[in-house]
Amino acid sequence: MSAKDSDAVVQSASDWWETSIIDIHPGEIAIRGYEIQDLIGKISFPEMIWLMTRGDLPTPSQARLLEAALVASVDHGPHAPSIAIARMASTCGISLNNAMASAINVLGDTHGGAGQDCMVLYELVRFKIDAGIRLSDAADLALAETIAAKGKIIAGFGHRFHPVDPRAAPLLSLVEAAAGQGIVGGGYVAIGREVEAAIQRRTQKPIPMNIDGATAVIFCELGFAPPMGRGLFILSRSVGILAHAWEQTTAGKRMKGPMPKDIPFTYAGPAKRKLDR
Ligand SMILES: CC(C)(COP(=O)(O)OP(=O)(O)OC[C@H]1O[C@@H](n2cnc3c(N)ncnc32)[C@H](O)[C@@H]1OP(=O)(O)O)[C@@H](O)C(=O)NCCC(=O)NCCS
Known part of the structure; x- marks a missing residue:
């Protein structure tokens, strides 16, 4: 396989999980473009939910x-x-x-x-x-x-x-x-x-x-x-x-x-009967 072909294979494998939510590299985490260290302690959990699900801060x-x-x-x-x-x-x-x-x-x-x-x-x-x-x-x-x-x-x-x-x-x-x-x-x-x-x-x-x-x-x-x-x-x-x-x-x-065992449930089936065999 040529270098060009193997680059194309790697690219198509990378594209398998395309996402615009998060980007991660060694030592780096960015959510919707914001570095995680800039979000921690600065935005609330509802704001994070909005950012994650809607793409931008509310x-x-x-x-x-x-x-x-x-x-x-x-x-x-x-x-x-x-x-x-x-x-x-x-x-x-x-x-x-x-x-x-x-x-x-x-x-x-x-x-x-x-x-x-x-x-x-x-x-x-x-x-x-x-x-x-x-x-x-x-x-x-x-x-x-x-x-x-x-x-x-x-x-x-x-x-x-x-x-x-x-x-x-x-x-x-x-x-x-x-x-x-x-x-x-x-x-x-x-x-x-x-x-x-x-x-x-x-x-x-x-x-x-x-x-x-x-x-x-x-x-x-x-x-x-x-x-x-x-x-x-x-x-x-x-x-x-x-x-x-x-x-x-x-x-x-x-x-x-679902309820204490001394409280019976209601049976609504046939009366007791003998097995005829
Ligand atoms: C929550 C729910 C199950 C409570 O039901 P319930 O108090 O047991 O009420 P019942 O099923 O005994 O119904 C009482 C009467 O009100 C009617 N009713 C109850 N909720 C209704 C509703 N959401 N829309 C239309 N009619 C309703 C019933 O048709 C029944 O009328 P009928 O006596 O003429 O047959 C029912 O209101 C419901 O399914 N609501 C929709 C689902 C929902 O919003 N769930 C979240 C609940 S927090």
């Missing part, structure tokens, strides 16, 4: 909004399936990473990952507004289309435990304040509130916005794509998952099930 106000969403979602106690799973898994003789992975794996469309679907709905409303339809009609239409495609339960609204999710209002207030200062557009907070009203128009009962609906507003306002909404929620909830997995690990209990 403004301080954008970082504060992202941070608020991340702070709000960290934990919902052992009633949340992800947290209960982290704790149960920790008693099964697996390590912390396995316990965390087990919990993260259930952050799906109904639990924790609902923000992604909610962002898709908000964006659908946005498209309709951009096409000249007024907000309330756009929300009604988008809701009807979403229900026809995915069923009557709207992601980002309702909560099994809280009649009103205490995390939603402070998050929306922050977005409204940021919109007042021109930091974000404010269109999605109006959309979120209108979708909540549209759900009530359809169901004739209040089904308030939950944490996923509120963080979906923030992530849309900040320009994140819907799948990133789920990713960001998972980053936040991972903190709670880690804390609970570690607390349970250090508690030393072995093989803990």
Whole structure:
């Protein structure tokens, strides 16, 4: 092989993992062009998340909004399936990473990952507004289309435990304040509130916005794509998952099930019968 050919082979091997996120050479680490030693101690973790996922640093106000969403979602106690799973898994003789992975794996469309679907709905409303339809009609239409495609339960609204999710209002207030200062557009907070009203128009009962609906507003306002909404929620909830997995690990209990063993579960199968053979 000629020197030219072998250079081409090395180049094509280098291009195999092309990335614009990070550059590394012996003694050098640069993230999105910034040397790591210039970032350490100078930018916050939310700013680092933004830099990593968006390519550039956020403004301080954008970082504060992202941070608020991340702070709000960290934990919902052992009633949340992800947290209960982290704790149960920790008693099964697996390590912390396995316990965390087990919990993260259930952050799906109904639990924790609902923000992604909610962002898709908000964006659908946005498209309709951009096409000249007024907000309330756009929300009604988008809701009807979403229900026809995915069923009557709207992601980002309702909560099994809280009649009103205490995390939603402070998050929306922050977005409204940021919109007042021109930091974000404010269109999605109006959309979120209108979708909540549209759900009530359809169901004739209040089904308030939950944490996923509120963080979906923030992530849309900040320009994140819907799948990133789920990713960001998972980053936040991972903190709670880690804390609970570690607390349970250090508690030393072995093989803990979903409820105390003296509480029976309900059997709904056939009555006892004889095997006829
Ligand atoms: C969170 C959730 C599972 C709680 O459900 P729940 O309190 O057990 O409520 P139920 O399933 O008992 O439903 C009660 C009623 O409200 C309705 N409802 C509940 N959440 C609804 C929603 N998000 N959209 C439309 N209707 C909803 C149900 O259809 C049901 O109506 P019905 O009695 O006429 O059948 C449910 O609201 C949901 O799936 N929300 C969307 C997913 C989501 O955002 N998850 C994140 C939660 S933090």
